[in-house]
Amino acid sequence: MVSYSRHILFWWYDRRFTYRFVYHYYCTIYFVYRHTLGTIADRFGRKGGLLLNNVFVLIAVVLECVAKPAASYEMIAAGRFFIGINSGLNAGLTPMYLAEISPVNLRGAVGTVYQLVITISIFIAQVLGLEYILGGNKWPVLLAMTVVPALFQVFTLPLCPETPKYLLLSRGKEVEAQRALAWLRGSVAVSDEMNEMRAEFEAVKMVPKVTMKELFTNSALRIPLIIALTMMMAQQLSGINAIMYFSTQIFTDAHLKPDDAQYATLGMGGLNVFMTVVSLILVEKAGRKTLLLVGFAGMTIDVFVLIFTMVYSKESQFARYMCIVLILIFIILFASGPGSIPWFLVGELFNQSARPMATSLAVMVNWAANFTVGLGFPLIKDAIGPYVFVIFVVCLALSTVFIYKKVPETKNKTIEEIAAMFRQQSYQ
Known part of the structure; x- marks a missing residue:
């Protein structure tokens, strides 16, 4: 029985990468859907909520580290459940905190810092996950590293104000x-x-406290809600996480050597960090809408061409290396705006009374789309091969049109000015 459980444990981690994310995303979607994010943000504050949230990290780390010696894949599932709760709350509370402490002229730049830290974390995880560092049988140590940023926050966040x-x-x-x-x-x-x-x-x-029902029935709130939810969904359905999760596999399918594919993935993570830094500078100069339009329109063309290069990669060495170039261009376009802007745009579109509830819904939609891509991409890819990216091309094209017609420019506008703009639209 022990050997069977151990076999399942390693199969869980080494054979079917996708299922690592099932509990992670499902619990996040469910947890946020129950309005917990809005309740915590209102009751404990943004800072207090972030501090309390670290409890889930500690629980997750203990479960995931004990899973291997206990030969229990159930502990991994439980650990992913708790780390999913932590991720969902962080995804809502952190952008909310940053948006509310930022001066108007730096709100976009400060909001972009959230995405910058995510890209840095992804890159560090890619490096640590290499076989000769903390990959393979050393994965419990890798999972235990999750406690490091949690402890850092516990010691430093109390020094900051609410x-x-x-x-x-x-x-x-x-x-x-x-x-x-x-x-x-x-x-x-x-x-x-x-x-x-x-x-x-x-x-x-x-104005009475905004309820879930009012977000959908009040046109002055419904319009920004539709924009916020659509942008969150567009970010995930762009295909970024399909490429990030399965980048090594995609490069291998393009007939690169395994070592070359792994290092290409690392290069992609490093480029993601660099371009997010560039985005931090550009967002207050070019504006939100411009960066979103350039990013989504460029990704539409890029992924369309990527389909053909992947189809012909078996016969052509040029096509194989073009796959790498196109994926790196995709990362540049995504990190320049679409990766960061949707997260802080939610905080810019709503006033204090509606922000927690709207953020809860936005995070739920983002992780639901993330979950769908993470679970569905490998299945559809196995069925139709490179043509799976046609789905992303369609989503990217529709997102570009939506941004052009519906998304307002919020650069250097106060929350009251943005709210007045939506009130005017609701009466037209």
Whole structure:
């Protein structure tokens, strides 16, 4: 029985990569769907919620590290369940925290930092996951590394203040909000921002707390909600995670040697980090809508050409290397805007009363699409080969049209100005 369980354990990790993500994404979708994200953000605050969330990391690490000596694949499943809860909450609370502490002129750049840290984490995981580092039989050590960023946050986040907007608009603590804002700006000259928050506070007091039903029935909220959910779905259905999860397999299918395929994947991760840094600079210069349009339109063309190069990679060495070039171009286009903007765009489209609930829905849609791609891509790829990317071409093309017609430019606009714009649209 022990040997059978151990066989299943290694099969789980070494044979069917896709199923590592089933529990991770399913529990995230379910957890966020139950409105837990919005409840935690309102009750404990953005900072408090992030701190409490680290409990799930500790539970997950213990379960995943004990799984191998206990020869229990059920422990891996349980560990993925808890790390999925942590990921779902982090995906909502972190962009919310960053959006609320940022000055208007740097809101996009600060929001992009969230995606930058994700790309750095992916790259580090790719390096550590190499066979001769922490891959193969050393995977429990690799999974235990999850506790490092959690401990770092536990020791450093208490040094940071809660967001001024949460303190004032949700708790009515004006003195504490002003103190937090002065700490964040490094100056006591924060009267203009405090006046803006006071005006928003007075407006929020006159409006009852936004419910799930109101998000869909109030046209002034429904329009930005549709934009936020569509952009979250478009980000995942672009094919980025199909390429990130299965990049080594894609390169191998393009008839590269296994070592070349692995190093090409590492190069892709490094390029992802570099371009996200570039995006951090561009987002406040070019604007959100411009970067989204360039990114999605460029990815549409790129993936369309990639289909042909993969089809002819068996006969042509040029086509094989073009696959690498096109995937690297895809990463450049994705990281330049589509990778980061949807995450902080949600915080820009909604005021304080609607932001937690809207963020809950947006995170749910993002991870649901992520789950669908992670589970469905290998199955469809096995059935139709490279032509699976036709699905992504269609999604990318539709996303480009949607961005051009519906997504507003939010650069250098206050939350009240953006809300007024949607109220005007709802009456037209």
